[in-house]
Amino acid sequence: MTLIVQKYGGTSVGTLERIRAVAERVSASRAQGNDVVVVVSAMAGETNRLLGLGKELSKRPSEREMDSLVATGEQVSAALLAIALSERGVPARSLVGHQTRIFTDGVYTKARIRTIDDAPFRSTINAGAVPVVAGFQGVDAEGNITTLGRGGSDTTGVAIAAALKADVCEIYTDVDGIFTTDPNICKEARKLDRITFEEMLELASLGAKVLQIRSVEIAMKYGIPIHLRSSFSDSQGTIVGAEDKSLESVVVTGVACDKNDVKVTMRELPDKPGIVARVFGSLADNNISVDMIIQTEPRGGKADLTFTVTHSDLARTKDVTERVAREIGAGEVKLHDDVAKVSIVGAGMRSHSGVAAKMFRMLADQKINIQAITTSEIRVSCLIDKKEADQAVRTLHNGFGLG
Amino acid sequence: MTLIVQKYGGTSVGTLERIRAVAERVSASRAQGNDVVVVVSAMAGETNRLLGLGKELSKRPSEREMDSLVATGEQVSAALLAIALSERGVPARSLVGHQTRIFTDGVYTKARIRTIDDAPFRSTINAGAVPVVAGFQGVDAEGNITTLGRGGSDTTGVAIAAALKADVCEIYTDVDGIFTTDPNICKEARKLDRITFEEMLELASLGAKVLQIRSVEIAMKYGIPIHLRSSFSDSQGTIVGAEDKSLESVVVTGVACDKNDVKVTMRELPDKPGIVARVFGSLADNNISVDMIIQTEPRGGKADLTFTVTHSDLARTKDVTERVAREIGAGEVKLHDDVAKVSIVGAGMRSHSGVAAKMFRMLADQKINIQAITTSEIRVSCLIDKKEADQAVRTLHNGFGLG
Numbered sequence: 001m002t003l004i005v006q007k008y009g010g011t012s013v014g015t016l017e018r019i020r021a022v023a024e025r026v027s028a029s030r031a032q033g034n035d036v037v038v039v040v041s042a043m044a045g046e047t048n049r050l051l052g053l054g055k056e057l058s059k060r061p062s063e064r065e066m067d068s069l070v071a072t073g074e075q076v077s078a079a080l081l082a083i084a085l086s087e088r089g090v091p092a093r094s095l096v097g098h099q100t101r102i103f104t105d106g107v108y109t110k111a112r113i114r115t116i117d118d119a120p121f122r123s124t125i126n127a128g129a130v131p132v133v134a135g136f137q138g139v140d141a142e143g144n145i146t147t148l149g150r151g152g153s154d155t156t157g158v159a160i161a162a163a164l165k166a167d168v169c170e171i172y173t174d175v176d177g178i179f180t181t182d183p184n185i186c187k188e189a190r191k192l193d194r195i196t197f198e199e200m201l202e203l204a205s206l207g208a209k210v211l212q213i214r215s216v217e218i219a220m221k222y223g224i225p226i227h228l229r230s231s232f233s234d235s236q237g238t239i240v241g242a243e244d245k246s247l248e249s250v251v252v253t254g255v256a257c258d259k260n261d262v263k264v265t266m267r268e269l270p271d272k273p274g275i276v277a278r279v280f281g282s283l284a285d286n287n288i289s290v291d292m293i294i295q296t297e298p299r300g301g302k303a304d305l306t307f308t309v310t311h312s313d314l315a316r317t318k319d320v321t322e323r324v325a326r327e328i329g330a331g332e333v334k335l336h337d338d339v340a341k342v343s344i345v346g347a348g349m350r351s352h353s354g355v356a357a358k359m360f361r362m363l364a365d366q367k368i369n370i371q372a373i374t375t376s377e378i379r380v381s382c383l384i385d386k387k388e389a390d391q392a393v394r395t396l397h398n399g400f401g402l403g
Numbered sequence: 404m405t406l407i408v409q410k411y412g413g414t415s416v417g418t419l420e421r422i423r424a425v426a427e428r429v430s431a432s433r434a435q436g437n438d439v440v441v442v443v444s445a446m447a448g449e450t451n452r453l454l455g456l457g458k459e460l461s462k463r464p465s466e467r468e469m470d471s472l473v474a475t476g477e478q479v480s481a482a483l484l485a486i487a488l489s490e491r492g493v494p495a496r497s498l499v500g501h502q503t504r505i506f507t508d509g510v511y512t513k514a515r516i517r518t519i520d521d522a523p524f525r526s527t528i529n530a531g532a533v534p535v536v537a538g539f540q541g542v543d544a545e546g547n548i549t550t551l552g553r554g555g556s557d558t559t560g561v562a563i564a565a566a567l568k569a570d571v572c573e574i575y576t577d578v579d580g581i582f583t584t585d586p587n588i589c590k591e592a593r594k595l596d597r598i599t600f601e602e603m604l605e606l607a608s609l610g611a612k613v614l615q616i617r618s619v620e621i622a623m624k625y626g627i628p629i630h631l632r633s634s635f636s637d638s639q640g641t642i643v644g645a646e647d648k649s650l651e652s653v654v655v656t657g658v659a660c661d662k663n664d665v666k667v668t669m670r671e672l673p674d675k676p677g678i679v680a681r682v683f684g685s686l687a688d689n690n691i692s693v694d695m696i697i698q699t700e701p702r703g704g705k706a707d708l709t710f711t712v713t714h715s716d717l718a719r720t721k722d723v724t725e726r727v728a729r730e731i732g733a734g735e736v737k738l739h740d741d742v743a744k745v746s747i748v749g750a751g752m753r754s755h756s757g758v759a760a761k762m763f764r765m766l767a768d769q770k771i772n773i774q775a776i777t778t779s780e781i782r783v784s785c786l787i788d789k790k791e792a793d794q795a796v797r798t799l800h801n802g803f804g805l806g
Contacts, residue, residue, distance in 0.1 A: 016459055016460055019460065020460070053419065053479075053483055054483065056419055057422065057423070057486045057487045057490055058486050058489065058490040061486040061489070061490075062485065062486055062489050064496070064497075065482040065483075065485045065486045065489075065496075065497055066482070066486075068478060068481070068482040068497050068499065069478075069482035069483065069486075072479050075471060075472075075474075075475050075478075076453065076472055076475050078471070079468040079469070079471045079472035080456055080457065080460060080468075080472065082465065082468045083457050083460045083464040083465055083469075083472075084460045086461065086464070086465050086468075087460055087461040087464075093467070093468075094468055094471050096471065096548070098542075098546060099546050099547070139501075143501060143502050144502070145499070
């Protein structure tokens with residue numbers, strides 16, 4: 001018996017008609033002899049509507065309350081899908097956080113899953129019913145409702161697949177798969193049939209927006225293949241899996257572009273040991289992830305520090321850095337969101353040199369200024385002016401022959 | 404220290420502006436030195452919107468899923484009010500069913516509360532915060548989400564007040580209190596300053612629609628006064644409390660009218676022992692409450708049976724009665740919803756005779772035909788044609804001098 005976890009995103013359950021279509025797809029998969037566990041996101045637009053209500057009442061609403069507020073979106077779509085399945089003759093039971101016993105840490109709005117009890121799933125399946133899980137949410141040890149951050153339903157799906165040792169986690173969305181770059185920016189973009197976990201991790205973290213990064217980490221850790229595909233067609237999507245040693249790796253698999261970065265510059269930090277650790281320690285204490293870091297050479301005992309954070313952390317970053325700046329006697333703090341991070345990714349970079357230099361040359365030929373660079377084994381990223389981002393993506397996509 | 408439970412209905416939290424007004428009211432009550440626990444309904448219209456979604460997917464949606472679906476309405480308003488309170492500087496924490504540990508039986512859509520743990524409320528209050536409870540819901544022993552039926556948030560409020568031995572349960576709504584009859588039907592209707600639990604019970608069960616009947620039962624059992632009042636003004640409402648022995652009771656306190664009854668007629672039942680018990684036993688097994696019952700004299704070994712149920716039980720009543728009719732070899736089953744139940748209520752009826760006769764005379768003078776009659780110690784109800792209901796209410800209200 002094949003066990004499949006199917007996760008449906010917001011557009012896939014965006015209307016009652018779409019929910020009926022999902023019920024049909026689940027029913028068809030069951031008819032093929034598969035055991036199916038379903039995970040759903042909130043109906044498209046619902047999470048933003050709820051966030052909007054909370055933010056209208058308070059500029060800094062309690063994160064605990066915001067989690068309890070937005071978690072209702074998935075609870076609604078899970079109940080509706082369970083009703084639609086029963087209507088098709090497929091017994092189904094919706095499950096929310098405290099019922100699935102998906103226990104998380106207590107970090108509201110971006111909680112991490114600690115444990116999943118497979119019993120509620122097994123007992124539902126053994127009773128002949130389809131568990132329909134409200135994605136994106138869990139409960140902490142005290143029973144508080146937590147959410148896993150934007151796209152967290154992907155993580156719910158993959159984590160459940162790992163806990164149940166499922167054969168595959170199918171992630172249904174409104175695109176046909178992973179593309180070599182964003183087709184909205186570059187019309188030559190091409191769908192990939194396969195991509196490695198590592199490549200996907202780099203792409204996800206770089207703003208390809210297709211899969212939540214943590215879901216890929218969990219899939220890689222537990223060896224669960226992800227089949228990313230469209231719920232609007234029957235065509236095959238992209239398999240995200242382990243590296244296929246028999247094939248020579250492509251040097252560059254894709255080009256990613258992330259426009260959600262904010263560049264933070266702290267002026268005139270005292271050039272003393274421990275100052276930088278103090279800054280990043282305070283950010284870490286507030287669960288703010290820092291990406292690119294540039295530190296200038298100190299002059300006259302003072303140095304400038306520049307780094308990037310994601311846009312959703314902007315308000316808290318401003319608070320934390322201004323407070324730390326006062327405490328350590330640094331100068332002003334400036335935040336700029338007119339930047340973009342353009343990246344090339346490919347497992348083949350491990351065995352090929354000169355890829356980064358080629359990238360810098362291409363951007364220089366277009367007179368695009370590079371403000372910062374970061375690299376990993378299989379990725380090179382450049383921070384550039386946001387206005388030049390689309391041009392850079394097209395240049396790199398064509399330059400590396402991805403069309 | 405006075406402990407007040409405040410329950411706010413759907414119109415009282417119907418918009419963000421209204422939620423802010425509620426936060427102000429809670430804040431003011433705290434400023435007067437009271438400890439406050441708040442219970443909220445879903446924002447006006449939300450429960451119907453959610454029910455509509457479920458019913459569009461299935462004519463007979465799973466009740467378990469419908470409960471999980473509609474329970475989100477209160478979860479949303481509780482989180483929003485907690486955010487609004489925090490924004491005003493009043494610490495607050497929203498609590499949903501599994502967090503309040505309001506345990507119910509497993510009868511979906513009309514569950515009954517079994518136990519309430521006061522610890523989550525006490526610990527929140529002791530931490531200086533206002534517990535903001537999602538009304539209308541609980542969890543059963545297996546952690547399934549249950550709801551308490553229409554108006555169930557009243558019951559949540561009073562049950563919490565009883566568990567915490569609160570001084571009063573204030574129930575905020577969009578009317579100024581309890582009236583001698585529905586002001587929409589009879590413009591001479593007058594607000595009552597006080598009403599006894601018993602009278603209120605009769606009025607609530609008769610469709611006065613102001614308070615859920617179970618909330619009054621619980622309030623009476625535990626001696627918790629209810630102050631029913633408007634959240635749109637500061638005026639005093641109606642106190643529902645124990646009978647005041649020092650005052651002579653008014654003979655008739657109010658006139659109620661319920662248009663949600665359905666009259667069920669089962670034809671040609673075999674006139675044998677156990678047949679009627681079989682019918683009502685099957686209805687009870689399906690959690691269908693029967694109100695008025697009329698049995699005709701048997702003729703030729705067959706008798707007709709007529710009774711009333713509430714409109715929300717119509718579909719299930721049809722199923723059950725038709726099945727039972729087949730099994731016992733009875734004739735056809737007919738359901739009519741063109742009836743209304745008009746009642747007079749008053750604690751003074753206990754010591755006054757002739758009140759019922761006076762009522763029948765008044766209706767007869769208006770040529771209103773009485774189809775069935777039921778009485779209690781402090782109430783007389785007549786089933787009449789729905790078209791004549793408003794006329795009957797006005798006649799009785801004036802006839803008993805309530806204007």
